[in-house]
Amino acid sequence: MQTAALYDTLNSVTAIPVVPFRGGAIDLDGHRRNIRYLMENNHLDGNRKRVIGIAGTSLIHHFSFEDQMRVIEATGEEMGGAGFLMSGIVPNPISQAEELVRGQSSLPRPPDVYLIMPLTGVADHEATYDDYMAFAEGLGDACGARFLLYMRSVDYVNPIIRLVKDSPHIVGVKVGTSEDEVAPLIEGIGDEGIVMWGIGDRSTRAAELGARGHTSGIAVVAARAADEINNAQRRGDFAESARVEACISDLEHLRFMNGRQFNYSAVIEAMIIGGWEDVAAGEGGPFNPRVPRDIATRVADAVEPLRAYH
DSSP states (O other), X not given: OOHHHHHHHHSSEEEOOOOOEETTEEOHHHHHHHHHHHHHOOOOGGGOOEEEEESGGGTGGGOOHXXXXXHHHHHHHHHGGGEEEEEEEOOSSHHHHHHHHHHHHTSSSOOSEEEEOOOOSSOOTTTHHXXXXXXXXXXXXXXXXXXXXXXXXXXXXHHHHHHHHHOTTEEEEEEOSOGXXXXXXXXXXXXXXXXXXXXXXXXXXXXXXXXXXXXXXXXXXXXXXXXXXXXXXXXXXXXXXXXXXXXXXXXXXXXXXXXXXXTTXXXXXXXXXXXXTTSOOOSOBTTBOOOOHHHXXXXXXXXXXXXXXX
């Protein structure tokens, strides 16, 4: 895909579905059902491809190497050529990240882009430039891979700008910090990469500031809401974007409260309360059990305005 077409494809909703767990193990059949729901309920205008990302809200930090390969392979099989696949890669350790990219690039239906997740542990934020550059250059040349960087700390603004400008294999940044970083990233990167909003569907203000596209952890609950927000933003109708955003705001608030405590589990609860048979919620995942009763009551209230958008 040529660079301009790639930027336009990413100027969309990146739907990040929760991966369901049963008995402490990934429910791969349930995951396939969630991917089919997203693919079959594409309300993006202009016959645009659905973008699906397997990343943080999918709990990839709790996947084994083998499970991540299985999930990406199953996702690609369900999507085929009708969608655009983003694979989240945790760069800890970097050697395993390289192996994952090489392995996934060899699948019959490989990812279209790799989202490099935030580093955990000790790191010199300025020195990450060298290691990420070597990572991207090696795998870009060997596998034809392209990368999007996920920024969760303002300390990484400068090295990320340099990486996007200097590497033809790094196509942009997903902003996971605050709206304050949108303008500096856009100014620094210019036309050499995409700046995407990465903190859910409450994205209207970021779009007004110039961010293109956003990630959605609730698309598996209300695909049409996420799509209509992006449709409105692409045509510059921020009032309509804000109107639809208001419908999803209560569920988004619950997901991101207390440092994203219920980012995964509030979506699971919404799927269970919704009672929809075309998606699979599972039983809760590692470190992410079902929400407490008082939160479940609030989730139930938040789901009601979303039923029309499922």
